[in-house]
Amino acid sequence: MADVVVISKSIVRPESYNEGSDRVKIHLTPWDLFFLRSEYPQRGLLYPKPDPETQIISRLKSSLSxxxxxxxxxxxxxxxxxNEDDKTASFYVDCDGSGVKFIYASAKTVSVSDILKPVNGTVPGFLTGFFPVNGVRSCEGLTESLIAFQVTELIDGVFIGFGYNHMIADGSSFWNFFNTWSEICLTGSNRKEFPPLVLRRWFLNGIDSPIRIPFSEIETPPSPIVDTSSLLQEKIFRFTSGNISELKAKANGEVNSDDRRISSLQAISAFMWRSIVKNSDLDSEEVIHCKLLMDMRRRLNPPLEKECFGNVVCFATATITVGEMVKNGLGWVGLQLNKTVGSKTNEDFRVFAENWVKKPIIPILPNRVAVSNSVIVASSPWFNVYGNDFGWGKPIAVRAGPGNVTEGKLIAYPGIEQGNIEIQTCLSSHVMEKLSNDVEFLKHACVV
Incomplete structure (x- = not known):
């Protein structure tokens, strides 16, 4: 573990915040409350070292405000x-301007190359110390800030790590925020030049807010966290634009469907899923799952604006057996993902919510616990990650932090070269070793 020295901790509040009668209260939907027990997702961007004259901390904090x-x-x-009358509890977000956590730290023994070219291609464990809210769950947003940042100076670079409460925002909303912050820091733009925030104003008719959840459900203790970090490994696999085109053409060519086209991400996800299962020594009768976290904004009726702020995602889960996967090719697996994504309609979204409100269940999401029969594909290669220039250059790498890391977690990013896609992959060490030596897999992907 690298020596990370915390230089300062502070709270950054919104510029010119005035507490008044117009204070906004945001009620939470079933999809928000679904993440009540989940850890804050964490991401980080690696930057070149700024000029010594650049006052990066003061610039970052003032623009963040x-x-x-x-x-x-x-x-x-x-x-x-x-609610003592019916032994339930409710949650909402009070936009009270309490502010966000901002940590300034130093890791003078770590260089950019230690992150970009780690030993054996494995994501280095010391990165955990570069993130601000390790182990913090969404329900702790009662006292924890709903988003937090850590700026860590390296020998020859800067790492900006961040984590956010998934009940408040999804990846789309977070990156919209981050893109705005970096633009303000770069240009000095006044906030009046940016359009006002579009809040998610969608809720089911006939559902009272805030939603009431039985004490018994909230107070159910989470499953013990089994620290399997020594048994898990993370690597980043890169798919070039050429690799992606080949896999997409292969998948669509095998199914030869006129009414369905397997997308680039679906083809890559299918390829990763098949390759992982192939190297997992599972029985042919084993039921396996691929869960795709997808944005529902444009699928609702009426659709929400693309820029709408909030958490509007759901899981699309494809379920098959190992035998079916082995028997059929890449195209068939890609088609199952395509059909699963296509099934997530406005009606499906509403039915889930209506049923959930009748019997609220807060899932105990796996946390560093091995789940060998599932893969989860999160984030998106379409987010604007590499456009975030704060004034001393664009990012040179993106990494995921330890929040919500489980076996089978696949986090998709855009590659630094246009058209590429990178997948940060967490697997048990023995599966990762086999995958990293799979000749067929390495024909289409390479370790970053």
Whole structure:
């Protein structure tokens, strides 16, 4: 573990915040509450070292204050109401301007190359110390800031790590915020030049808010966290634009369907899923799952704006057996993912919510616990990751932090070269070793 020295901790509040009668209260939907027990997702960007004259901390904090004035829900806190009359609890977000955690740290023994070219291609464990809210769960947003940052100076670079409460925002909303923050820092733009935040104003008719959840469900202790970090490995696999075109053409060529086209991400996901299962020594009768986290904004009726702030994602889960996967080719597996994604309609979204409200269940999401029969594909290669220039250059790498890391977690990023896609992959060490030596797999992917 690298020596990370915390230089300062502070709270950054929205610029010119005035607490008043117009304070916004955001009620939470079933899809928000689904993440009540999940850890904050964490991501980080690696930057070149700025000029010594650049006052990066003061610049980052002042521009963050302006960005939080626009994206004010991040500066609020979660509120819990206990309803003794029916033994339930409710939650909402109070946009009270409490502010966000900002940590300034130093790791003078770590260089950029230690991150970009780690030993054996394995994501180095010391990166855990570069993130600000390790182990923090969404329900802790009662006292924890709903988004947090850590800026760590390296020998020859800077790493900006961040984590956010998934009940408040999804990846789309987070990257919209981050893109705005970096633009403000780069250009000095005043917040008046940016459009006002579009809040998710969608809720099911006939459902009272805030939603009431039985004490018994909330108070159910989570399963013990089994630290399998020594048994898990993370590597990043790169698919070039050429690799992607080949896999997409192969998948679509095998199914030869006129009414369905397997997308690039579906083809890559199918390829990764098949390759992982092939190297997992599972029985042919074993039931396996591939869960795709997908944005529902444009699928709702009426559709929400693409820029709508909030958490509007759901899991699309394809379920098959190992035998079916082995028997059929890449195209068939890609088609199962395609059909699963296509099934997530406005009606499906609403039915889930209506049923959930009748019997709320807060899932105990796996946390560093091996789940060998599932893969989860999160994030998106379409997010604007590499356009975030704060004034001393664009990012040179993106990495995921330890939040919500489980066996089978695949986190998709855009590659630094246009058209490429990179997948940060977490697997048990023995499966990762076999995958990393799979000649057929390495024809289409390479270790970063």
């Amino acid at each position: 302006v960005a939080l004035k626009i994206f004010y829900p991040f500066a609020g806190r979660l509120v819990k109401i206990e």
